[in-house]
Amino acid sequence: MKRKIAVIGAGLAGCEAVWLLSKNGIAVDLFEMKPNKYSPAHKLPYFSELVCSNSFKSMNKYNPSFMLKEEMEKLGSIVMESALKNKVPAGESLAVDRENFSKYITEKLLTLNNVKVIYKEVEDIPNEYDFIIIATGPLTSQSLANYLNKLFNNDFLYFYDAIAPIIDSDSIDKSKVFFASRYDKGGDDFLNIPLTKEQYYEFVNALKSAEKVTLRPFEKERYYEGCLPIEVLAERGEETLAYGPMKPVGFDENKIGFKPFAIVQLRREDKEGTAYNIVGFQTKLTIKEQERVFRMLPGLEKAIFLRYGSIHRNTFIDSPTYLLPTLNLKNMRNIFFAGQITGVEGYLESACSGIMAGFFLLCDLMSIEPQIPPRTTAIGALLSHLRTDVKPFQPSGIHLGLFDKKNMPKRIDKKLWIKKQEEEDFNNWFEWASKLVIF
Template sequence: MKKIAVIGGGLAGSEAAYKIAEGGYYVDLFEMRPEKNTPAHRTENLAELVCSNSLGSFDITTGSGLLKEEMRLLGSLIVKTAEECKVPAGGALAVDRNKFSKKITEILESHPRVNIIREEVKKIPENYDFIIIATGPLTSEDLSKEIQKLTGAEYLYFYDAVAPTIDAETIDFSKGFWADRYGKGEGDYFNCVLTEEEYDLFYNELIKGEQVPLKEFEKAVFFEGCLPIEEIGRRGKQTLLFGPMKPVGLVDPKTGKQPYAVVQLRKENREGTLLSMVGFQTKLKYPEQKRIFRLIPALREASFVRLGSIHRNTFIQSHKVLNPTLQLKKNPKILFAGQITGVEGYSASGATGIVAGINVLKMLRNENPVVFPETTMIGGLIKYITEPKEELQPMNPNFSLLPNLDKKIKNKRLRKQLKAERALKDLKEFIEKNHL
């Protein structure tokens, strides 16, 4: 009999174990709590929601709404249970978090093919045919060392220094130019131009912006290579002009001169629908980020699909080590799922757990693992975390991850509606074709 292990009893691990068990196979689900607790968890329940009690919007014209509908089509345990434990929250799916995690725990504990083992996994077990690692952003120190051995030490990050990411359609490209410093490269960076007056206004608001207080389990360890942008600014008014906002080596083709200051945007995906602010990792509160960064002329109407942060978050560089099936390139019998892969949010974590579970089932049945269509939110997310790029910044579900429609639609909501309808149609066909 084949032996399957799922390490981690969070949202991703719970989905993966449930999918495999429902597929007719026995699975060992390892969860270290309560033997060893994390600084963020408060109970020993599986799938505990440690931050918000909301799984995001129901509306399929939002990234999280479309993703949850896709998960529902795939038989998601998380979505089904959340709907049974929901509390009033307008257009969002919010839950009574205690009822939710208790119910998930009861379902898995009573499942005849799920064996829950309450102990810390310190070494990757060798006596299993397939292993799914879904240990989340607070992976224990011993297991982190094991994952470093598996993936290569340089591909495991412990502090997540993230710069804001912007929907390219909302950038005013007339307020800057494409170029690399000193003419190197092929113009891969968009340079948002600021005059001295515009820089002064931006700088003054930046250094007095309200910051997110550190959580108890986070240490204020800021490496020189990833200091918060506001911390750099506090070292002096000119510091940013010699750092992330330096104009050196750039000439504005409109003026033939070097700009006073620039903010560089780098493509986050091959299609260029997402651009990230280079060097703009920050501890500013989210409303402050939007207010202050929109003082940059090219970003006055910017839609931020992800805002900046610096926090404790263990995640692998999936674009270097994982295939789009979530299998480890070096060892395809080991799969990763959840936030440790570089996806963000409850739904995204659960969705990758479903995908990992599906692909283990495929291999157990001597079938090839599947790659989800990139037109679906699940497929778009996994493509983002596994496709080649300079570096991986964790990402939440959003419509900029999906390919453009065949025809240009100006109305933003209609465009999302049509993308969502395409995603659900393609997913239904994919499910039928692959007997999922």
Template sequence: MTYNNEVMIIGGGLAGCEAAWQAAGRGCSVTLHEMRPLKYSAAHESDLLGELVCSNSLRSDDVTSAVGLLKEEMRMLGSLIIAAARKTAVPAGKALAVDRRLFAESITQALEKSPHINIIREEVSELPESPVPCILATGPLTSEAMAESLSKLTGEKRLAFYDAIAPIVESDSLDMDIVYRKSRYDDGPGDYLNCPMDKEQYLHFINELRRGKSVPMRDFEEVKYFEGCLPVEVMCERGEETLRFGPMKPVGLEDPRTGRVPYAVVQLRTENKGGTHYNMVGFQTRLNYGEQMRIFRLIPGMEKAAFSRLGSIHRNTFIQAPELLLPTLQLQKRPNLLIAGQLSGVEGYIESAAMGLIAGINSAAIAHGEPPAIPPPATALGALLTHLTSAAPKGGFQPSNVNFGLFPPLGKKMPKKLRGQARADLALAELRNWMRAQGINQI
């Protein structure tokens, strides 16, 4: 059965934008619905498509890492998100980070210029019953109305966890007599700014952090943080040394001016092309605004810090994917409805866009009356899909970033330092073969 090559997408985040790009590139007429600027979520600030709300980092760019491999697979498949990220990248050591504004503008302009994509600025509050293939990519901040509509369809009570945003500081408010530039283990000037602490400063800082007043939870809210994005004050509660072995780890960050390794370090990552703003790495928080300014100005070099954005916290919604989704991202109960992005149960910018990519490819196949397909399990894309549709069912499922633990065994023993390259070689070879079999040209 065909659907006149039409595809409907709800949500203009990373997943929705990537899905639109992929479907349009496969001969479909795409309608993309985005509620902004008529209505904003708790975290979004602009009406641009593909806006990043938590951080400007897309994590490691090394193909021997799981997320770096995922980026390369997406690039090979013509990813709009990866192309925009490369175009708007800012210095971030071995990571890929972007100028958020330019990144979102690049995505928005590309979609607006496409003759095959119609962008409608309106809220869709319930799932459509149209036979046209539809991708739900409303993201972790899915509205209550849409979440309720999805819950009614699936018969499953939705789950939620909490995600936190780190503050952004203006660079000209930093004391550069104290702050120094260095990337971890790099010999020369690096891409990160570092605020060093001695032991006394560190202990005073974490004591104040423990005493800090947080934004209270509402009565109906349940604390269920994603372990990979814990608020800094929650990490601090786990022990005196937790931050020193986490986001404030000083290893490899000796001060090039003195040669000394600090007791602890707060790192700042470039937020924009002009280098006028920096993101506090790993400092997502639910402290109230007054406490953030008071406590974070205890950090050496940040005594007079001016914040262009303070940290915040919001609820993220996801589905019980192993019970609800097919490996193609189609909903079992309604195969012409696909779930993409963080709503599907992945965690992270790149993972969300990757699921949008797969949903876009498969929605186009459905629209053309062809069978949808999934990449091999040895690829990063295939490993994520396997996690979504086979991991810990019956309420035990939790969102995950891509990692090599999701991949099938290599089948042979080798030194740990060689495994990343071996996995990358195997994954890329398998993806090339799959693309040839699917008639997809490699970029």
């Protein structure tokens, strides 16, 4: 019997789900509200837009984010395919030209014969479909969020995230900064601003006293720890920044000419290096104050801001309460969720959950009880977070703490063991899964 399937949201998760379903001969209606309506952070008319950093994190083979990338590649990820085709130099990380990255995915999806794209904001769950994947992201439109909130007995959760400013390269005084990567990993990919102790303290004091965007009364401040606004970090201690995003380690002091107390790093936004993102400078300072305070940094006196830092509401559901391990609702099994709205955190993690929602839906269509990847694999570890019993439930990206280490022998190199186990267990799971599904 032919089933009607819809994916709502052509972000990182939605595109992955559509890609996998289409590859397996399943027709899909893909709903996307852009370009008719944009969230406060989305700007491009393309699918799979990267709303903040252009980085897909580490390429170090022992890093959990690398393991996730490797597993996703094996599962035929369109996000990974595009990221590798559109990468820009970024030291040991995988970073992309954001526009070409999204364009590539959009073009690929638009050529699929069995995918119909419907440019429309979805305001409730459409009832003409047999299966639906909701992948509307952390900035799900208000009307759908309200509808879902009701569906979840007003138990919908939320938190806040901040994005970092992007500076026009030509407006940076290059005589006051230097090009280098920390520990020489990756050549001249980053632009660095060394600060003396006096300059650092002057900057931190200005940050602390600067005017911030005020939240609306009902908006409780709950930040994601890995993406804290710079001014919140500054409030935590006078030298917190010098030990965090502004740490002065990994550079040749002879090249700088003095021993810096702190270093601000700017990462290329595109291959040509026409724009730079200030690393770790996500902020909720007002626009006027961002200009004043960030222009205090040597070399940025005349900085032109291509994009200001900002703060946005993020929406996610209480997955441990409402979702099955197969990413569908416990009480409406034909409704799946994917992406950051499930409480995974990050570009890769969101995309990965899109692949898995597509996979679980395919299993459902074949009436096969799916095996969940074990927690020794990166995907399994990530999905296990959505079943955590830690309350209140908060989003998380992949990290080593999520991996199952109960069979790890004592006095063994932890990283080596996790990597070896991950490879073995993923390959076993993949052997089983790839007999069912075309990746």
